[in-house]
Amino acid sequence: METQIPEFYEIYGRKFKLLIGQNEIAKRVKEIAAIINNDYKEKKPTFLIILKGAIFFGSDLLRHISLECEIEVVRARSYGKTMKSSGNVNLDMKVEIENKDVIIIEDIVDTGLTLSKLLAKLNEMHPASIEVAAFLSKPAQRKLEVNVKYVGFEIPPSFVIGYGLDYAEKGRHLPCIYSLAD
């Protein structure tokens, strides 16, 4: 059931407008889980949730995964308090993925800098395979080509918040995606 949510949301004087609603999100997340369940039916994947942004997408997606699997978390930070990717990606990870089939769960792929740095580090650990599931993708913003196998929604370059995504740590709790409107 869809909670009553406002059309607009304001953070530090910046106005955001509703872009993707709860029902649409729930439907798409379920679809992606079904595709992964089918693609990995012979495997036991390890899901790697990238904090903090992917907390909502990760927990919603995983509730629809019917495979035997494991969950790990990794902290990645590049935006700080701005609306632009800093290019300096800070990774904090202690994961054991050797010979495992890894599925990275990201909230958003924007420039692709975070993901390419993450993939480079993970590949050094010799996993059996690595794929990426990203809730949102902004293809027009890419600075580095990255292969994202499962994408929830492709969106325009505008800054977005909600469903785990923040503006200076605010707005993560919103159940929907909002886009900068001013």
Ligand code: PRP
């Ligand atoms: C966001 C997001 C991705 C990355 C995408 O993380 O969660 O990890 O930026 O941007 P990119 O493709 O331009 O690298 P952020 O640094 O905001 O940390 P957070 O998830 O804790 O908010």
